[in-house]
Amino acid sequence: MDALDCECQDPDCSDRATHLVLLESPEEGSQTLYLCRKHERTTKQTFAAARHRVPMPPELPAKFQCLDCGHAVERDQSNCAQCGSGNRVVYVAEQIEVREAAGHHVLDANDKIEVKVFSGDDYNRRWREWFELHRFVNKTGDIYQEVIEYPDGARLESSAKESEH
Structure with missing residues (x-):
C-alpha cells in the first residue's frame, strides 16, 4: 500500500491517515475511510457493535x-x-458447532517472524460473536491487511503499512 497523503477523516482529528478502511453492510452500503491508527481501531469497534447478532439457538x-x-x-x-x-x-x-481456522508464519534468518497469515473463524469475546477473519502481515514488505466478514453479511477491510499498525 502506498503512503496515504491525507489527514484522518475523523472530524476531531488532524493526524495523518495511516489506514485505508472499507466498510460494507447490507443496510448502509459501502464507505471508504482514510483514518489514523487510533480512529481505525475505534471505527472497527463501532462497526462490530452495530452488527446484528445471530441469536444463540x-x-x-x-x-x-x-x-x-x-x-x-x-x-x-x-x-x-x-x-x-x-x-x-x-x-x-x-448442539455443537464446528469452527475452523488456519495460521502460518515464516521466520527470517534470525528466527523472527517475517510473514504471518491467518484465515478462518475467530471469536470476539467482547461482542460474544463469531466472524470470519483473514489477516496478512508482511514485516519485510511493510504490509498489514485484514478482512473481517460478519454473519449479517457486513464486511470490513483495513490495510496499512505494518510499521504504522
Missing part, C-alpha cells in the same frame, strides 16, 4: 422417561404414572 429441554416401561415422566414427578417405578432416564441434547 434455544436450549433443548431435557426429556424424562421411565426406565422400566418407557412412559414419559414429568421432571417433578416422583414415580411413573404408568407403572409406579421411581427409576428414570434423562435424555439431554446438545
Whole structure:
C-alpha cells in the first residue's frame, strides 16, 4: 500500500491517515475511510457493535422417561404414572458447532517472524460473536491487511503499512 497523503477523516482529528478502511453492510452500503491508527481501531469497534447478532439457538429441554416401561415422566414427578417405578432416564441434547481456522508464519534468518497469515473463524469475546477473519502481515514488505466478514453479511477491510499498525 502506498503512503496515504491525507489527514484522518475523523472530524476531531488532524493526524495523518495511516489506514485505508472499507466498510460494507447490507443496510448502509459501502464507505471508504482514510483514518489514523487510533480512529481505525475505534471505527472497527463501532462497526462490530452495530452488527446484528445471530441469536444463540434455544436450549433443548431435557426429556424424562421411565426406565422400566418407557412412559414419559414429568421432571417433578416422583414415580411413573404408568407403572409406579421411581427409576428414570434423562435424555439431554446438545448442539455443537464446528469452527475452523488456519495460521502460518515464516521466520527470517534470525528466527523472527517475517510473514504471518491467518484465515478462518475467530471469536470476539467482547461482542460474544463469531466472524470470519483473514489477516496478512508482511514485516519485510511493510504490509498489514485484514478482512473481517460478519454473519449479517457486513464486511470490513483495513490495510496499512505494518510499521504504522
